[in-house]
Amino acid sequence: MTTDLEATLAGHPFFYDMEPEHVAALAAVATPARFGVGKQIIKQGEVADACYLVLDGDAALEIVIPGKGPQVIQTLHAGDIIGWSWLFAPYEWSFDAQALTPVRAIRFDAPALREAKAADPLLNAELMERFAEVLVMRLQAARLQLMDLYGNSR
Amino acid sequence: MAILVDPAPVRPMSPLWGTVASVRRELADTITLHVEPAGGELAFAPGQFTMLYQFGIGEVPISISGDPAQPEQLVQTIRRAGAVTNALCDLLPGDPIGVRGPFGNPWPVEAAEGGDAVFVGGGIGLAPLRPAIFAVLANRARYSDVVLLYGARSPQELLYAQQLREWGARFDMTVLVTVDRGEANWTGSVGVVTKLVRRGPYDPEETTAFVCGPEIMMRFAAAELLKRGVVRSQIYLSMERNMKCGFGSCGHCQTGRMFVCSDGPVFTLRDSARYLRRLER
Numbered sequence: 001m002t003t004d005l006e007a008t009l010a011g012h013p014f015f016y017d018m019e020p021e022h023v024a025a026l027a028a029v030a031t032p033a034r035f036g037v038g039k040q041i042i043k044q045g046e047v048a049d050a051c052y053l054v055l056d057g058d059a060a061l062e063i064v065i066p067g068k069g070p071q072v073i074q075t076l077h078a079g080d081i082i083g084w085s086w087l088f089a090p091y092e093w094s095f096d097a098q099a100l101t102p103v104r105a106i107r108f109d110a111p112a113l114r115e116a117k118a119a120d121p122l123l124n125a126e127l128m129e130r131f132a133e134v135l136v137m138r139l140q141a142a143r144l145q146l147m148d149l150y151g152n153s154r
Numbered sequence: 155m156a157i158l159v160d161p162a163p164v165r166p167m168s169p170l171w172g173t174v175a176s177v178r179r180e181l182a183d184t185i186t187l188h189v190e191p192a193g194g195e196l197a198f199a200p201g202q203f204t205m206l207y208q209f210g211i212g213e214v215p216i217s218i219s220g221d222p223a224q225p226e227q228l229v230q231t232i233r234r235a236g237a238v239t240n241a242l243c244d245l246l247p248g249d250p251i252g253v254r255g256p257f258g259n260p261w262p263v264e265a266a267e268g269g270d271a272v273f274v275g276g277g278i279g280l281a282p283l284r285p286a287i288f289a290v291l292a293n294r295a296r297y298s299d300v301v302l303l304y305g306a307r308s309p310q311e312l313l314y315a316q317q318l319r320e321w322g323a324r325f326d327m328t329v330l331v332t333v334d335r336g337e338a339n340w341t342g343s344v345g346v347v348t349k350l351v352r353r354g355p356y357d358p359e360e361t362t363a364f365v366c367g368p369e370i371m372m373r374f375a376a377a378e379l380l381k382r383g384v385v386r387s388q389i390y391l392s393m394e395r396n397m398k399c400g401f402g403s404c405g406h407c408q409t410g411r412m413f414v415c416s417d418g419p420v421f422t423l424r425d426s427a428r429y430l431r432r433l434e435r
Binding site (some may be wrong): 073141149 | 276277278305306307311332334335336338340341342343344345346348349352353367368370371374
């Protein structure tokens with residue numbers, strides 16, 4: 001029987017066309033999560049013990065610059081992933097993320113997700129491919145931001 | 155016996171003199187001129203441009219950014235980028251200004267009728283889109299969703315900020331704005347405009363997209379529109395090249411087989427894609 005979480009995951013663009021047994025494996029390590037406005041979702045330097053898939057709401061990815069305070073690097077919205085640091089040792093968040101509006105998300109338990117990946121090479125390949133695509137899009141976006149496209153060319 | 159008199163020679167390179175009615179400061183380096191055109195009005199279509207002239211300095215192509223339903227006032231938004239635009243930005247009410255045009259082909263807003271009209275603008279690229287948005291909103295019932303996706307460098311550099319708020323307050327239009335660099339009091343979206351293309355509320359299969367901004371932005375925005383499922387021939391871009399005469403005679407703006415000033419500046423992605431990647435020397 002398909003759970004609500006499985007149905008939500010299966011209907012999400014990030015998991016489009018994924019094998020049902022893989023969706024079930026991911027749903028097994030997932031829980032619903034909610035964050036009120038201003039609530040911290042991840043914190044720089046802390047253990048990256050989760051990965052979030054935003055269903056609704058907006059969150060800000062921030063970094064604290066000494067003397068300037070928190071600077072928003074990017075805002076994340078429905079459909080976005082929050083958190084890569086759980087993928088690679090030392091599993092520590094590089095940025096902060098906080099909810100700008102009420103955020104409804106699916107939280108994946110990172111240690112359990114890593115275990116599931118390790119146990120199933122096909123799931124691992126599937127996930128890494130999907131995450132890689134998102135990472136490439138983020139990298140392209142970061143490069144465009146760095147180019148200062150709208151600046152005067154003088 | 156009738157005396158045949160030659161009609162007055164057409165002199166398309168001679169500007170007509172208008173008068174600056176008002177100047178609105180938009181951004182630190184950008185102003186909008188409201189010009190009373192010679193002859194009382196200058197009819198134009200959304201997406202067309204004029205050549206604006208300052209005596210003794212030169213001429214530049216500037217897109218018309220006003221409402222096509224109000225031809226009695228020529229509205230042009232100009233950013234300081236060189237000698238001529240600096241002079242234009244220093245104009246005061248009552249000053250004369252040379253105007254040639256309008257030139258170029260228009261945004262085909264009627265192509266979007268019956269479907270969604272999606273406008274994707276970056277920086278000052280919102281200026282050439284604005285007449286098309288006015289035209290669509292003037293016939294709002296003919297369109298399904300109307301969506302504006304706009305990106306700027308920072309919150310201080312949002313062009314037509316008041317207009318964006320007004321459009322955003324409409325129930326029949328969606329306005330999504332993002333900035334490359336947020337600031338402490340900015341609670342809106344931070345990130346490139348291409349990301350808005352991914353999440354904008356429109357039906358890609360029924361969408362006609364109008365894109366204007368720096369060419370690199372247009373390239374990536376077009377790629378995202380295609381990824382979303384918008385048809386290549388339904389994506390229109392406004393190109394900018396070294397336009398001089400305005401009517402396809404001098405060749406300054408020739409790009410491949412096209413003259414941007416007369417064949418464009420509005421092209422479909424299908425017709426312009428190859429030139430978006432070509433290095434211009």
